[in-house]
Amino acid sequence: MKLKDQIIKTMMYATGLLVAVVALFPLAWMVISGFKAKTEVLSTPFRFFPKDWMFSNYSSILEDPMFLKSMLVTFTGAVIFAVLSLIINSMAAYVFARLEFRFKRTLWVFVILTMFVPGMAILLTSFIVVTKMHMLDTMAVLILPGVASAGHMFFIRQFYLNIPLALEEAAFIDGANRWKIFTSIFFPMSYPVFVIVGIGSYLGYWNSFVWPTMTITNVDMFQIMQFLNTFRSERSTEMGLLMAGSTLAAIPTIILFLIFQKYIIKGIKISGLK
Amino acid sequence: MKKKTRLDNVTAFTMLIPIVVLLTIFVVIPFIYALYVSFYDWSFYQDSEFVGWSNFSNVLSDPLFMMSIETGLKFALFVVPAQMILAFFFAHVIRGMGTKLSGFIKTSIYIPTIISGIIASIIFVFIYDYNAGLANVIVNMFGVENQAWLADAKTALGSIAIPAVWLGFGITSLIMLAGLLDIPESYYEAADLEGAGSWTKMVYITIPLMKNVVLYLLIVGFTGAIQQFELPLVMTGGGPLNETTTPNLYIFNHFRNDLLVGHSIASALLLFVVLGSISAIIFKVLNSEKAVDG
Numbered sequence: 001m002k003l004k005d006q007i008i009k010t011m012m013y014a015t016g017l018l019v020a021v022v023a024l025f026p027l028a029w030m031v032i033s034g035f036k037a038k039t040e041v042l043s044t045p046f047r048f049f050p051k052d053w054m055f056s057n058y059s060s061i062l063e064d065p066m067f068l069k070s071m072l073v074t075f076t077g078a079v080i081f082a083v084l085s086l087i088i089n090s091m092a093a094y095v096f097a098r099l100e101f102r103f104k105r106t107l108w109v110f111v112i113l114t115m116f117v118p119g120m121a122i123l124l125t126s127f128i129v130v131t132k133m134h135m136l137d138t139m140a141v142l143i144l145p146g147v148a149s150a151g152h153m154f155f156i157r158q159f160y161l162n163i164p165l166a167l168e169e170a171a172f173i174d175g176a177n178r179w180k181i182f183t184s185i186f187f188p189m190s191y192p193v194f195v196i197v198g199i200g201s202y203l204g205y206w207n208s209f210v211w212p213t214m215t216i217t218n219v220d221m222f223q224i225m226q227f228l229n230t231f232r233s234e235r236s237t238e239m240g241l242l243m244a245g246s247t248l249a250a251i252p253t254i255i256l257f258l259i260f261q262k263y264i265i266k267g268i269k270i271s272g273l274k
Numbered sequence: 275m276k277k278k279t280r281l282d283n284v285t286a287f288t289m290l291i292p293i294v295v296l297l298t299i300f301v302v303i304p305f306i307y308a309l310y311v312s313f314y315d316w317s318f319y320q321d322s323e324f325v326g327w328s329n330f331s332n333v334l335s336d337p338l339f340m341m342s343i344e345t346g347l348k349f350a351l352f353v354v355p356a357q358m359i360l361a362f363f364f365a366h367v368i369r370g371m372g373t374k375l376s377g378f379i380k381t382s383i384y385i386p387t388i389i390s391g392i393i394a395s396i397i398f399v400f401i402y403d404y405n406a407g408l409a410n411v412i413v414n415m416f417g418v419e420n421q422a423w424l425a426d427a428k429t430a431l432g433s434i435a436i437p438a439v440w441l442g443f444g445i446t447s448l449i450m451l452a453g454l455l456d457i458p459e460s461y462y463e464a465a466d467l468e469g470a471g472s473w474t475k476m477v478y479i480t481i482p483l484m485k486n487v488v489l490y491l492l493i494v495g496f497t498g499a500i501q502q503f504e505l506p507l508v509m510t511g512g513g514p515l516n517e518t519t520t521p522n523l524y525i526f527n528h529f530r531n532d533l534l535v536g537h538s539i540a541s542a543l544l545l546f547v548v549l550g551s552i553s554a555i556i557f558k559v560l561n562s563e564k565a566v567d568g
Contacts, residue, residue: 012370019364020382023444026397027385029408033400042406088296091289101286111293114301118501118549120522121542124529125304125311148296178285207390209504210526225392229508232396239400246393253388261381268448 027250034058034244041239057244067245069220070227075252077142077223078205084147085201086194092148093156094182098168115150127214137218142211146204152197159193160186195260196267206253224249312540317533329540339541341516342524345431349520350499352435357446358491360439365450380451383444391441391504398437399424399509409433424510427517434505434518442498446491453487454480497549521545 029048033041034057036050061067095101096108126145135141163186171181212223222230228249232242257264312329316322333339364383368376386394401408402423410420423433457480465475481488503522506512512519512527519527525545528538 009370012367013375015364015367016371016375016379019367020379023383023386023440026394026401026440027389029401030393030397042400042403044406046406046408046411088292092293095286095289099282099286101281101283104286107290107294110302111297114297116554117301117305118542118546120501120525121539121546122301122304122308123526123542124535124539125307126300128307129299129304144296145300148293148300150297153293178282182289203388207392209390209392210507225390228396229392232399232508242396243400246396250389250393254385257385257388258381261384265380265384265448268445268452 031247034247036240038240057240061245070222070224074224078202081143081205082198082202089153090156092153097157097160111150141215195263308539329536333541342519342521346500346520353438353499354495357439361446361450364447387444394437395508427514430518457483
């Protein structure tokens with residue numbers, strides 16, 4: 001019996017590690033291909049590691065002003081997007097979780113119904129709307145259309161529903177008004193849920209491709225995924241360079257994830273079902 | 275008690291202004307506009323003309339649209355069951371491991387989930403390369419000749435399904451794991467006392483108690499997969515012979531190439547009716563207990 005348990009345990013470890021390796025393999029291959037000469041990325045026979053490790057791909061993609069610019073522009077946009085998303089959606093979440101007011105039910109239904117409108121159905125008409133608002137090729141066109149999100153609002157609200165009423169009542173007795181309660185009690189207590197929603201918003205922005213492709217034509221405003229895809233189709237022979245660029249474009253998200261992974265993995269439990 | 279029913283109209287409206295205004299401008303107006311355009315022969319360059327339901331009937335009689343729905347369903351059938359079964363077993367593996375190592379493994383399998391479809395496409399286009407891609411290196415080991423994975427109508431869709439599984443596997447496993455950990459250990463202990471084997475425990479305890487998790491993942495996975503279009507857009511452009519044109523890619527390609535957009539919008543709305551009802555069901559299932567107060 002003991003031996004059997006031991007074998008099962010060992011097999012579990014082996015499977016676990018194997019799956020982790022398989023999951024990470026494509027990324028590892030991308031990172032390592034960034035160190036290869038362009039002819040070596042797809043050389044036969046297949047080699048995982050480069051013959052000579054060269055750093056020139058990484059250094060020359062970093063010297064490409066367009067690459068750096070699109071990383072920077074996207075990063076700035078993503079941070080603004082995430083912060084605005086937290087402010088706008090958490091205010092609404094608080095109002096719907098705690099306040100009583102006229103038309104509450106109507107406004108709730110209005111906001112929630114927007115969750116069911118699929119992006120593709122409004123892709124073109126949204127494009128027409130932003131064109132009429134003269135927003136093409138601006139930061140606003142990347143940030144404003146997606147920043148209010150019923151889904152995120154709903155998620156934050158679920159969290160607020162679990163904050164004890166007593167906390168709020170005590171503040172009321174001390175004379176605090178709603179704004180004060182929101183900014184000094186709810187906002188600071190939201191840290192765990194803000195990490196999840198903030199990172200979700202950040203990633204959504206960072207990884208978005210279709211919307212920027214439609215609304216941004218000025219190369220100085222190119223978003224990183226747009227840059228990568230253009231690079232891929234225009235300079236397809238520069239494979240090592242493309243791999244180095246893709247690696248660098250993935251790094252900010254991976255670092256962010258590694259810093260906050262505890263919260264994110266915990267958050268899966270909340271977001272999954274409850 | 276009075277305090278609870280007092281109305282905070284001004285505060286509430288002030289705090290709701292941003293979300294309501296933004297959703298109105300960027301979701302509701304485009305949506306109503308889309309409904310309107312779907313009944314017109316609308317284009318950027320000419321006056322629009324009311325055409326009634328003809329956009330919708332054109333879409334429904336377009337064999338390519340029907341084919342794209344079929345492609346979307348096939349794609350979902352490749353991705354969802356594979357992902358669910360792998361994740362179900364892998365969640366058990368993680369649960370059986372010590373906490374130290376399982377933390378590392380949870381992190382590793384989750385990382386692909388945060389990677390963009392574009393980067394995944396770039397990587398997998400190289401993996402599927404005809405002459406020197408890894409996929410052919412692997413099948414060569416089993417004595418199979420090189421395949422043109424993405425260019426062959428027989429293999430293209432399946433080849434795109436693999437990066438889709440790769441991207442979604444981590445989150446699916448972790449949600450499964452969360453579901454598994456919610457099952458009280460005492461159920462299994464009781465079953466052990468009764469002398470139940472692991473198969474019996476799986477069939478009578480784990481699977482019934484995981485029903486909601488599985489249902490949730492099935493619906494979310496299914497609606498997500500059928501709407502996938504970044505991977506085929508970048509990897510194959512919908513080819514070969516439209517074999518990888520998913521419904522959303524069909525619509526997107528029409529947006530880019532057609533002057534008359536009523537047609538694409540009508541197809542998007544038709545798809546929306548189907549997917550919207552599925553999402554409404556998810557919402558109903560998930561939110562049955564904690565719905566709006568009152």
